[in-house]
Amino acid sequence: MNGSTAHPAARISTAAGIPASANLRKGDVTPATGRRRRGRPAKLSRPAIFAAAIALIDRDGPSALTMRALATVLGVEAMSLYRHVAGKDALLDGVAEQLMSEIEPRGASADWTVAVHGFASSVRGLARNHPQAFTLVALRALDSASALQPVEDLLASLRGAGFTRQRSVAAYRVIAAYTLGYVLSEIAGFTFSEDVASLARRAGRFPTIRALSRQLAQAPTNTSFRAGLETIISGLRAELEH
Amino acid sequence: MNGSTAHPAARISTAAGIPASANLRKGDVTPATGRRRRGRPAKLSRPAIFAAAIALIDRDGPSALTMRALATVLGVEAMSLYRHVAGKDALLDGVAEQLMSEIEPRGASADWTVAVHGFASSVRGLARNHPQAFTLVALRALDSASALQPVEDLLASLRGAGFTRQRSVAAYRVIAAYTLGYVLSEIAGFTFSEDVASLARRAGRFPTIRALSRQLAQAPTNTSFRAGLETIISGLRAELEH
DNA sequence: ACCTGAACACCGTTCAAGT
């Protein structure tokens, strides 16, 4: 497809312009303890590696994330990465965790419907900031503190609003499943391209799809995402009041 | 991690035991026309290739699907595959389409809630039959007839039940998003492993997660999937009757 | 302490050649 002959890694390095150390928050390189460093100072750090990996995926897609390409971007040889991450799988775990940490905590809300919208918007916002990386990472178990905080906030609001333990978890799962599915569909083009209508026409079947082709072709919006959430909230409210 | 030194392809071939031609339905090799075959008879066919690919993924995971491994399983050299599929990406498109064709049509239902459950069960059933292949394929645009039929049936039922055009499409999207998200979460272990509770305990935060750890650890079931669907149906019914 | 060179066993894909 992309028949470009040469795509020199050096160019990536320049273009990506990874702010190698600029991305680091203070204290990232060394643990909180002021332990004395000896020997050669480290050129690499885990957060710098993960940040560069996310930038690489966002720019060129998941398949561009290669140990070798990542190393080039960081101005280092591929093998040096293995000092800091166990392998490619561990790299992806780190990427997932660093992505989740971008979600800023909202705190528990007294109104559970606000909490639902807050949770869903956080996830969707992350996906919109990093569509490519999100797909890579959406299916990895989230066992980091930053991934758990939004869940904690949502569950706390549901419990506080009077949902039983069982119903709180059930509600969480419905909301999380809808949000994940919606966001992934959005990234994939919502499974309906403009030419689905023409396929339906060619096939001479699917009269309803043909009749609804204008509506189906409409790109999902902020509004339609929230509307779907309201449908679910309405169903949950009925259970709560029952 | 898996430090096994040698994993000879020949062994895969034996172990996988792909029923190379047994998987073929009659008429798969040649188009319906009784066109005369000349030259060397084909050892390969697109359906046989896709079936073997699905079997390989189901057995050994998405990363085991390699042009070379697939060829070995089919008793052929890797380059022979390029006679039948344009490349690996086209192979994955074919795998996606062949998977979707496993869904057996249910026909439109007079009761729209039956149609909702039917659609969702079809998708979930496919995911349970091919959990590994499903993840690989869930995000590819579905533009084949067999992928469109379940959508047509659901939309037709919704329209027939009195949903407006806009509301029918909106309802479809909520249902599809929930189903996709639920099913992918299920495959990924529903993002909550048993040790999330212990992580929450170690972190000394997340009191609600800790309090709900038993409920959160419960594996999703047929029943809980349908219960979530009922929540959504209840929300949709309110809109319909409004 | 941290990074590198060389090597190994893989990939997808091409092209000209075999039958």
Add this chain to the structure above:
DNA sequence: ACCTGAACACCGTTCAAGT
């Protein structure tokens, strides 16, 4: 008409070696 051999430009990962 269909399949193959040899080759190219990649992968992830190891290990012993450099500074």
